[in-house]
Amino acid sequence: MTVPQRARRRDRDGGQGIVEFALGITVFLMLFIGLIDLARAAFLYNGLSDAAQAVARVTSVHPGDPTLGSSPETTTSVTAEGRLVPGLAVTAYDCVDISGASVTGDCKPGSWVKVSVRTSFTPVLPLLSPFGPITFTMSSSAKIQ
């Protein structure tokens, strides 16, 4: 084989390599970023569940007067949980009975506080971007002490 022939073959090999690399890196990055998104989503979901339980427990011990969930302890707990769960928002503090039915009037010991929380998850993977931010919601109840 002459030198020009070898050079042409290397050029063809190089072009094929670039195409293979482009395909490979695309699939790799999709899987890679997808895994990161999955891990972030799983952590956020677990964190949200934990936050709901933690805030419900604190509110059950310090319900707040006159409004359920207005105690400084509850505020501190929400702030602390918000550091673990970005975008954490408490959507409701409801007074319910053991069956989950709404209790009107003051939320007295023996009733339950139901804390509803939510956060939003924005995927990094471009394929998932059309779905926009995904909202996670969670609630947890604890008996008023």
Add this chain to the structure above:
Amino acid sequence: MSEGAPMPDRPHRRAESGQILVVFALSLMIIIGMVGLAMDGGATLAQRRDQQTAADLAALAGANDYLLTNNAAESIDRARSVSAANNFTHGTGGTNVGVTIDTSNGVEVTVAVASGHKNSFLGALGMATWPVTTQATALAGFPDNASGAGPFIFSIGAFENDGTPKYQTLTSFGEGNSAIPTSELDFAWTNYGTGNVNTTDVDNIIKGDLVIDKTVTYGEYIGQDNSGNHNFLYDDVNTYAPNQDFPVAVVDANGNFMGWATFHVVGATGGSTKTIQGYFLASYTSSRLTVSSCSSGACPRYLGSYVLKLTN
């Protein structure tokens, strides 16, 4: 050099394979980190919930034990054994269960559980454990405050010396028209004021229109003049109060407050009979009873009801 040997390419290829190694190593670290965040992070949060439950139950058990035994060492042992029963054993696997007792108002037992979560994935990145700490405080005591107190005063004679109610089945209690109960089967009306009983207030308490939130100091006189005809009060008890549990004040023979009990109303009979029917509840924790400002040595007696709840 032979003709086919591609000498000029060799250093370039070696350099590329080195890059791949670096990219692979970085990717692997990021993958381990993200999987670790999901797996170890989630497991740590789950451990925190379990550990909080262990601290809550240990504090409640320790406070209850102190109330029964008045023994700090036993209370601490009880708290730690309950924590161990919930998989957090003091002194094992880096777990520390700290127990402190405060008796300035009833008995408050604080349990702090400190342990570490052993990471599975993140250990490879130098984070072998994550510290997890939880804390709970429980209050126990004999109540000096009642919310929604019933308009009745009963006699300490209706209780055994150890505080257990004698009448835990349906019993009739009559009105002696005196300021304080004159026998163990007697009761007196009260609106938790002074002087004459305000029967309008009593009626509103029975109907639920007036909620009495009352703290009484141990030994304080609480009798009120009961003279007069109270037929309409019996009628209203019969109409509005059946099957309700009321915190009720209990006094000694001199009308001095001994403690709160819980009375279950079944019914009432007016006319010339003038009795209320019901019974006392024993070993009972009512959410309407609290320890308000009961310092050591000035706490009411156990009269069937007690306080046991988380306060922090």
